[in-house]
């Protein structure tokens with residue numbers, strides 16, 4: 001194996017152009033770790049936030065003056081190349097995928113991950129490109145749907161239904177949890193939303209979805225823009241609102257407290273979580289066809305700056321995949 005590998009590196013926060021592809025040392029797996037030859041990864045909103053370090057409070061986790069993680073990338077799909085001491089659950093040559101926010105490093109030809117971490121076997125028949133975007137949007141979506149207590153037969157409205165989180169949420173709510181989903185998106189994406197399992201679609205460019213006559217058990221704002229107050233009238237008594245964002249004035253953080261004290265509708269706050277069991281569940285759902293990550297565009301690693309520019313538009317549909325081929 002060569003001593004160096006190609007990786008997308010940034011040593012300061014800023015626009016997509018702070019990232020460049022260069023040679024860096026190949027990492028070495030330690031106890032309980034795997035060295036994965038990365039075949040595909042993604043550029044997602046999490047990478048975008050860590051790279052730009054915007055909004056400012058991101059500095060508390062991404063680094064106060066310079067990036068803690070100089071190689072980003074939190075989703076990966078590839079082949080296990082070597083295993084560190086003590087690894088018995090994963091074998092060399094196994095095809096794996098997973099999620100590594102915090103450690104990052106997937107925007108590179110090789111990546112070290114914990115064998116007991118957020119990693120699972122890629123289901124047979126799924127390519128690296130299909131598997132790589134399987135975890136980021138889906139774990140946010142599943143955390144929110146579970147926190148809001150979505151149950152079989154519930155009426156669920158998903159706003160922002162074709163982003164990474166929204167497109168996963170529509171599928172997981174409809175096909176995994178058995179809810180009746182109404183998807184809110186723009187005109188060009190109505191058919192996509194239906195194909196993901198939405199029973200009803202609302203075009204937010206043609207009508208104000210908050211004036212909808214239907215009432216819902218759960219409203220999930222997967223885009224992170226309309227705050228609880230605008231959506232509250234859509235909820236049935238006992239209904240729950242959850243959002244992927246804090247709201248324009250961070251009010252979605254306050255509403256869970258307020259609605260605990262007054263009224264018969266609740267805003268809930270979901271803290272995203274992911275573990276190996278969740279990655280395995282997502283693998284099973286991908287194998288059964290209940291969940292398939294939506295892939296919008298694919299870029300080679302050498303063109304990752306263009307991928308970042310596209311993600312920064314806020315208009316990607318589902319996921320942006322980066323293909324990584326070893327030199």
Ligand SMILES: NC(=O)c1ccc[n+]([C@@H]2O[C@H](COP(=O)([O-])OP(=O)(O)OC[C@H]3O[C@@H](n4cnc5c(N)ncnc54)[C@H](OP(=O)(O)O)[C@@H]3O)[C@@H](O)[C@H]2O)c1
Nearest residue numbers: 045160162163164165185186189223224244314315316317
């Ligand atoms: N909590 C966290 O740590 C965390 C992590 C990742 C992301 N997030 C947040 O979660 C939100 C969604 O993330 P994501 O990765 O799913 O985003 P994304 O993939 O970038 O979302 C893109 C989608 O947003 C839709 N959209 C654009 N403008 C819209 C508008 N004004 N109203 C409704 N939909 C609009 C577009 O579809 P249409 O054209 O059909 O509307 C597009 O398909 C973002 O606010 C992001 O910052 C939070």
